Amino acid sequence: MTDLELALKATHLRRRMLRLIHDAGAGHTGGGLSCLDILNTLYHRVLRVSPATVDSPTRDRYVQSKGHSVEALYAVLADCGFFPDADLDTVCHYRSPYVGHPTRKIAGIEMNTGALGHGLPICLGMALAAKLDRASYRVFTLLGDGELAEGSNWEAAMAAAHHKLDNLVAILDHNTLQITGPTRDVMSNEPLDEKWRAFGWEVRSIDGHDYAQLTAALTTPPPAGKPLFILANTVKGKGVSFMENVGKWHHGVPSETELAQALAELAAAEKTLQEAAA
Amino acid sequence: MSAPAPSMFTPAAKAMAQKLGLKMGGANLEEFAATLQSLARADRNIVAVTSDSRGSGKLAPFGKALPQQIVEVGIAEQNLVGITAGLAACGKKAFGVSPSCFLTARSLEQIKNDLCYSNVPGVLVGISAGVSYGALGSTHHSLHDLAVLRAIHNLTILVPADNFETREAIRYAARAPRPVFVRFGKSAMFDLHAPETNFEVGRALTLREGRDAAFLATGETVVHALLAAAQLADEGIAARVLSLPSIKPFDTDAVLAAGGECRAVITVEEHSIHGGLGEACASTLLSAGLAPRFQIVGLPDEDTVTGAQAHIFGHYGFSMEGLSATARALLSR
Numbered sequence: 317m318t319d320l321e322l323a324l325k326a327t328h329l330r331r332r333m334l335r336l337i338h339d340a341g342a343g344h345t346g347g348g349l350s351c352l353d354i355l356n357t358l359y360h361r362v363l364r365v366s367p368a369t370v371d372s373p374t375r376d377r378y379v380q381s382k383g384h385s386v387e388a389l390y391a392v393l394a395d396c397g398f399f400p401d402a403d404l405d406t407v408c409h410y411r412s413p414y415v416g417h418p419t420r421k422i423a424g425i426e427m428n429t430g431a432l433g434h435g436l437p438i439c440l441g442m443a444l445a446a447k448l449d450r451a452s453y454r455v456f457t458l459l460g461d462g463e464l465a466e467g468s469n470w471e472a473a474m475a476a477a478h479h480k481l482d483n484l485v486a487i488l489d490h491n492t493l494q495i496t497g498p499t500r501d502v503m504s505n506e507p508l509d510e511k512w513r514a515f516g517w518e519v520r521s522i523d524g525h526d527y528a529q530l531t532a533a534l535t536t537p538p539p540a541g542k543p544l545f546i547l548a549n550t551v552k553g554k555g556v557s558f559m560e561n562v563g564k565w566h567h568g569v570p571s572e573t574e575l576a577q578a579l580a581e582l583a584a585a586e587k588t589l590q591e592a593a594a
Numbered sequence: 595m596s597a598p599a600p601s602m603f604t605p606a607a608k609a610m611a612q613k614l615g616l617k618m619g620g621a622n623l624e625e626f627a628a629t630l631q632s633l634a635r636a637d638r639n640i641v642a643v644t645s646d647s648r649g650s651g652k653l654a655p656f657g658k659a660l661p662q663q664i665v666e667v668g669i670a671e672q673n674l675v676g677i678t679a680g681l682a683a684c685g686k687k688a689f690g691v692s693p694s695c696f697l698t699a700r701s702l703e704q705i706k707n708d709l710c711y712s713n714v715p716g717v718l719v720g721i722s723a724g725v726s727y728g729a730l731g732s733t734h735h736s737l738h739d740l741a742v743l744r745a746i747h748n749l750t751i752l753v754p755a756d757n758f759e760t761r762e763a764i765r766y767a768a769r770a771p772r773p774v775f776v777r778f779g780k781s782a783m784f785d786l787h788a789p790e791t792n793f794e795v796g797r798a799l800t801l802r803e804g805r806d807a808a809f810l811a812t813g814e815t816v817v818h819a820l821l822a823a824a825q826l827a828d829e830g831i832a833a834r835v836l837s838l839p840s841i842k843p844f845d846t847d848a849v850l851a852a853g854g855e856c857r858a859v860i861t862v863e864e865h866s867i868h869g870g871l872g873e874a875c876a877s878t879l880l881s882a883g884l885a886p887r888f889q890i891v892g893l894p895d896e897d898t899v900t901g902a903q904a905h906i907f908g909h910y911g912f913s914m915e916g917l918s919a920t921a922r923a924l925l926s927r
Binding site: 373377419420426427428429430431433434436437438439440441442443444445446448449467468471472474475478479 | 641662663665667668670672673675676677678679680681682683684685686688703704707708711712713714
């Protein structure tokens with residue numbers, strides 16, 4: 317799949333995600349839009365996992381530590397055929413298996429997440445299991461930048477370098493906004509690149525909406541013995557003008573009118589991409 | 595040099611143990627370490643995970659013998675449980691080993707989400723549980739672990755009384771398809787069971803029959819209940835003694851039988867009186883319409899007295915003498 321094809325797909329995935337949040341009446345809109353290009357790249361270019369290999373012991377693992385962005389994950393997994401798209405009409409409905417955070421009830425989801433600061437330690441265990449079994453699979457997690465205030469991340473950051481887990485990749489969805497406001501105001505965590513380097517990680521800072529940069533960062537192996545931290549600079553609410561960098565869209569649910577406007581913007585973006593390609 | 599730890603048994607209790615023919619075994623902690631090492635030798639998939647706890651977990655020999663099957667995470671209990679869950683999710687049989695006080699309080703959310711809610715078959719071993727650390731104080735006591743873990747869905751909770759129960763609990767945990775928590779102490783324990791005893795998760799083990807009173811005990815208090823029952827027998831009081839190593843799943847049948855057949859029920863646990871074995875028994879009995887004379891012997895809701903484990907046991911009435919006095923008082927009420 318070319319970068320253009322991925323970008324076109326992203327306009328569909330963003331629309332699917334927004335429709336399902338609207339229909340569910342709940343969801344984490346801004347962070348889903350900010351990490352969607354990361355997920356799109358992971359599932360279409362990087363992860364060695366498919367509906368056919370979902371139980372294979374040697375599959376790559378992806379654990380979404382920022383579990384609240386599950387709607388983006390649902391949209392991508394449905395698009396990859398892990399489950400029927402129609403299932404997404406039931407997200408958050410009474411007795412639906414599609415909860416408002418990831419659970420292993422859903423094909424393709426590795427672990428139940430949603431409480432923050434859990435994904436990286438779990439992935440560390442998975443990466444250790446691969447090393448102990450001399451297996452070649454890689455383990456990926458997606459962190460939020462507000463989430464980095466959880467101390468367990470730093471326990472794991474230390475241990476991953478100590479155990480030389482070069483099969484472990486932590487991707488930061490660095491959208492710099494959390495529920496209360498800008499992360500720098502809530503609990504400043506910069507300079508993140510220097511911190512992770514100091515903890516012994518290979519650090520790559522990229523544009524988290526650029527498919528070429530995402531692909532290069534995710535597919536180029538780190539130096540032997542070093543875990544890989546990808547600082548993906550993103551825009552919260554990416555792709556919808558009135559949602560971009562606006563805090564209230566952290567878990568804002570679009571009204572009928574707002575949904576229609578967002579869908580129209582994304583349809584226009586798709587058309588622009590097609591025209592540019594033609 | 596520190597003072598030698600006082601005995602967990604008074605001279606009268608020792609004499610009673612001798613009369614019952616009880617033989618002193620090792621510490622459950624040592625039995626755990628030996629059992630895990632023996633299982634791990636036969637199954638390379640078993641991995642021990644420690645948080646600077648291989649010494650206190652008696653796992654230094656394990657680490658020397660099987661260095662490829664032990665993972666050190668440093669003093670980081672949240673990471674310990676997350677890593678244990680990640681290993682288990684990828685097919686390893688992971689045993690996270692750490693003092694119960696830290697393991698079940700600091701890492702509670704990891705236990706809840708990463709192991710239980712995610713349903714991966716990791717094992718957590720709470721060492722030096724209850725008041726094993728004695729005079730080190732309340733930071734090091736785990737009087738809450740059964741209460742908090744009982745409220746979490748999808749966790750088997752085992753509290754072995756002696757070396758036999760410990761060995762069986764660890765063997766079970768190694769093959770369990772779901773998360774398991776096992777907790778025990780580090781004092782030497784009398785052997786309570788015949789080797790041919792059948793250990794089954796979810797079933798109580800009957801150590802003594804009787805219909806006047808029933809001691810429903812768990813973990814390392816069981817031996818004291820057994821000695822108390824023997825002392826009461828000399829006075830013509832027949833006390834039943836059940837060891838309940840399985841806190842979840844729980845043997846409601848055995849508890850209901852005791853409550854229905856005995857005039858008084860005394861529960862005993864090295865744990866807070868809140869939320870542990872005693873309240874599990876009370877809930878089981880009342881829900882079935884049974885209301886025998888009833889007392890929970892556990893650590894009261896107060897700043898725990900300073901002292902060695904033996905002092906604390908004596909202070910709160912976990913000793914043979916204390917438990918027989920509780921039974922007498924309950925029966926004469």
